[in-house]
Amino acid sequence: EAIWTECCANINELSLGFNQVEVNCFKIAGFYQVCNATLEDSDIDLSATILEAIGQSIGLGVDKAILYGRNSNKTQKMPLGVVSRLVQTSEPADYPATARPWQDLHVSNIISLAAGLTGAGLFKEIVLAAGAMKSDYARGPKVWIMNEKTHTKLIAETLVTTADGQFVSSATDTMPGPGGRIEELNFIPDNTIIAGYFDLYLLAERAGKKFAQSERVKFLE
Numbered sequence: 381e382a383i384w385t386e387c388c389a390n391i392n393e394l395s396l397g398f399n400q401v402e403v404n405c406f407k408i409a410g411f412y413q414v415c416n417a418t419l420e421d422s423d424i425d426l427s428a429t430i431l432e433a434i435g436q437s438i439g440l441g442v443d444k445a446i447l448y449g450r451n452s453n454k455t456q457k458m459p460l461g462v463v464s465r466l467v468q469t470s471e472p473a474d475y476p477a478t479a480r481p482w483q484d485l486h487v488s489n490i491i492s493l494a495a496g497l498t499g500a501g502l503f504k505e506i507v508l509a510a511g512a513m514k515s516d517y518a519r520g521p522k523v524w525i526m527n528e529k530t531h532t533k534l535i536a537e538t539l540v541t542t543a544d545g546q547f548v549s550s551a552t553d554t555m556p557g558p559g560g561r562i563e564e565l566n567f568i569p570d571n572t573i574i575a576g577y578f579d580l581y582l583l584a585e586r587a588g589k590k591f592a593q594s595e596r597v598k599f600l601e
Contacts, residue, residue, distance in 0.1 A: 400478035403584045406457045408441045503557045510558035518577035522560025525574045
């Protein structure tokens with residue numbers, strides 16, 4: 381925090397701290413093996429379809445890793461996910477000494493709501509639970525991630541009838557109450573919501589996606 385003083389007084393010196401985080405180098409990839417004759421004889425652009433499928437599979441794998449990725453003692457070659465970090469009950473043995481101090485978050489940031497909550501009572505508890513999120517250094521909005529079934533339940537809980545008889549809901553794209561964008565990922569279990577300021581998630585990308593096809597021996601290696 382900057383320091384107030386007289387207009388003509390000397391400026392006060394501030395302090396600035398840096399934390400060092402080691403970023404590992406992993407990759408996510410896959411391949412399809414297709415006979416050349418099949419590619420040549422297909423009545424659709426099979427090559428483009430296969431490349432699109434690979435791109436979607438990479439995107440799915442990255443989404444899963446950001447939320448549930450397991451990197452215990454660096455034996456699983458993927459990033460550490462948000463949920464995997466929150467359920468930690470002790471500081472990992474390989475936690476960097478130069479990183480920000482490790483905190484036990486499994487009680488404060490994993491919150492269960494009563495199954496019978498509905499309507500305003502449900503969203504009141506969601507608002508209170510959202511207080512566990514900290515927006516320090518965040519530049520983006522809150523993001524609430526859930527599967528389609530859970531999202532549909534939230535929509536149903538906010539349905540109202542307008543004067544002209546139309547049904548409307550305030551939970552279609554944003555979370556009523558605390559605000560923030562709602563995203564659907566269907567590998568998340570029912571009645572589970574993962575929320576936070578996701579622009580604070582550290583993911584260093586050293587190279588973008590690359591797609592190729594080849595007939596060369598040991599191309600995959």
